[in-house]
Amino acid sequence: MPYVKIEVTREGVTREQKQQLIKGVTDLITSTLNKDPHLTHVVIQEIDLDDWGYAGEQVSVLREKGITAEKK
Amino acid sequence: MPYVKIEVTREGVTREQKQQLIKGVTDLITSTLNKDPHLTHVVIQEIDLDDWGYAGEQVSVLREKGITAEKK
Amino acid sequence: MPYVKIEVTREGVTREQKQQLIKGVTDLITSTLNKDPHLTHVVIQEIDLDDWGYAGEQVSVLREKGITAEKK
């Protein structure tokens, strides 16, 4: 009986990426914990940049300063 | 001091249904745990069908295939 | 696809009360939204009294002062 919530900033996540996250997390839980996937629910929640704070600053402000969350 | 979060797919839940959920959950907690209803908060969160995954698939895809969540 | 989280202070909730909450919430969602109960998950989380704050005070402190959450 797993339930997974993924919160991520709203920055153009596509439908295909969401499907990859859902499939990937469900497969991971199935292979790691041997759970029936019909008992696994995954919920993705996109958060507006004004609503996510990191190190005391809104992500919208960080982005305006050119600071991204991308992997280098 | 109860707090309840109800997450449900966004599929036409009406204002009246939301009120029924809020009233029903609050009454249930009052009768079961004898809690003052003024200390009970209920939050409903509707989730887009692309953002809810079940058994590794987006619910939007399941709905396109004709698979519903309805009670038979 | 509903998921429900119930957070309540840890003050002697019995196994039977938990079962009543689970049954009651699931029945409420089934009757209100016509959802298949096999898609409804309910999670109860008990919170220690030091970890719940109300009006700026720990509930453990409120209880020491004789302030309860009981319905009058």
Place this chain on the structure above:
Amino acid sequence: MPYVKIEVTREGVTREQKQQLIKGVTDLITSTLNKDPHLTHVVIQEIDLDDWGYAGEQVSVLREKGITAEKK
């Protein structure tokens, strides 16, 4: 490694107020727990008035009756 979620009714919270909440919570955690702010994430979630229930009623109904959440 703190993560903070703030849920509040959607009633005109401004960008500046959100920044104050993010800055204030991050500073509070830094000063109280001595945590590196680069490990503190704060997420604000606004909830529609139909989706928040208090004492068994939708907040939208309470507001129509003239009942506010303002500090007197």
Place this chain on the structure above:
Amino acid sequence: MPYVKIEVTREGVTREQKQQLIKGVTDLITSTLNKDPHLTHVVIQEIDLDDWGYAGEQVSVLREKGITAEKK
């Protein structure tokens, strides 16, 4: 800035399995969304069997009846 919460019934999840879940989810998010892993936090929460309800019944009761969550 992703945050992931994994809720799973407390049924002997080992430290190694938790590490696999954390590593797997973080890698999935890095590869799917190209996020810096230093901004990804994953929290696992185990839930007692009395506290998880499925289809209106406590999982502890389902287990006593021999109903498992295992993949066949």
Place this chain on the structure above:
Amino acid sequence: MPYVKIEVTREGVTREQKQQLIKGVTDLITSTLNKDPHLTHVVIQEIDLDDWGYAGEQVSVLREKGITAEKK
């Protein structure tokens, strides 16, 4: 109607620190949003070090390597 959840690693947070967090968050919300503190609930949840992942590693492993979350 605000509800705040604070998740933090379980590393010796004292009762006094919890009270400071509860008081500080409630005061912040009262002063920023002008909310009646009797409608503000704060829940603190401590997470075991094996259950929190950062950058793909369990915090328990990071701590064994001497990596802390302290502000320098």
